[in-house]
Amino acid sequence: MRFAKACQGLKNAISHLSCVIQTDNTLVLKSDQTISWVGRTPGIIKGVYYPLEYQFLLDRQQYSLLLSDGSFFQFFYSFDANNELEKACLTYYPQPISTRDTVDELLEAAEEAFERDDDVLYEHLYNWTELLEIKQKAPSNTSHVRFDFDRKVTSHCQSHIQFSGVQELRLPADFFPQPLTFVQLCEEMLPDIDPLNEKKLSFEKGNSLILQRPSSLISLGCLT
Numbered sequence: 001m002r003f004a005k006a007c008q009g010l011k012n013a014i015s016h017l018s019c020v021i022q023t024d025n026t027l028v029l030k031s032d033q034t035i036s037w038v039g040r041t042p043g044i045i046k047g048v049y050y051p052l053e054y055q056f057l058l059d060r061q062q063y064s065l066l067l068s069d070g071s072f073f074q075f076f077y078s079f080d081a082n083n084e085l086e087k088a089c090l091t092y093y094p095q096p097i098s099t100r101d102t103v104d105e106l107l108e109a110a111e112e113a114f115e116r117d118d119d120v121l122y123e124h125l126y127n128w129t130e131l132l133e134i135k136q137k138a139p140s141n142t143s144h145v146r147f148d149f150d151r152k153v154t155s156h157c158q159s160h161i162q163f164s165g166v167q168e169l170r171l172p173a174d175f176f177p178q179p180l181t182f183v184q185l186c187e188e189m190l191p192d193i194d195p196l197n198e199k200k201l202s203f204e205k206g207n208s209l210i211l212q213r214p215s216s217l218i219s220l221g222c223l224t
Contacts (some may be wrong), residue, residue: 001176001209003033003079006086009178009204010035010075014065016180018198020191023066027074033079037064040076050143050164051096063093069191070095074146075179084151085209090182091146094189103129145186149176158216172214178204 007028014024032129039061045053057063062074074091093154110125143164151158181204182206184196198205 001085001178001207002083003077005207006035006077006079006085006178009180009207010203012203013073013179013183016183016196017065017067017190020068020193021065022068023061023063025061025066026064033073033083035077037062037074037076037103044146053144054093054096054142057093067191071190073179073183078106085149085176086151088149088176089146090177090179091144092182092186092189093144094142094186097142143223145162147173147177147182159209159211169187174211174213176209176211178208180204181208 010028014021014026020150027036027038027040029036036224038211040061041062045056048056058066058070058072060075061073066072066074071092071094074089074093078086080086081111106125106129110122110129113119113122113125146162147159148170149159150164156170159173159176160170161173162170180196181201183190183199187193187195
């Protein structure tokens with residue numbers, strides 16, 4: 001993958017999502033060979049209730065594309081002086097989804113946790129339920145999903161999928177995708193758009209970053 005190919009891939013993603021884009025905040029820095037968004041603040045928020053994380057980023061316009069349903073994408077690629085991909089992160093933040101649980105049910109679950117001496121779960125349920133009562137907001141079961149790449153990392157796989165801020169769970173990958181391929185991964189959660197097929201993804205399949213297959217790559221063969 002090269003910078004110019006990633007730029008074309010970004011254009012493809014914007015074109016595909018054009019009918020549902022509310023705000024385009026993408027930023028292409030040719031001098032730095034970087035694809036980002038205006039006012040980008042690096043890093044992932046950890047240990048924060050998802051609706052608060054989502055609202056924090058939304059309020060600060062920490063997105064590349066804001067969609068009509070309130071969900072948003074972050075597209076980040078950084079290339080080195082040799083035009084090789086050095087770091088990248090593709091993230092999708094869906095709008096928080098309400099659960100069926102009531103505040104009373106969460107309080108009851110907190111009391112049950114207290115009775116069986118599960119202090120960690122009790123503190124989590126009780127504290128968040130108290131905040132939810134104050135904010136008058138329903139519980140949420142949603143998290144963000146992201147595809148990360150770091151060429152210099154040695155402690156884990158260079159390319160992997162993660163959910164929310166859970167650092168201990170990484171699903172290794174033997175490639176890093178173009179933006180439109182990541183959109184396809186999330187398309188079941190997106191507003192009404194045409195589904196992507198193999199023909200529409202021909203550029204992406206030919207211009208993604210292909211990596212050596214990691215030993216821990218998830219496979220049915222791992223279970224035999």
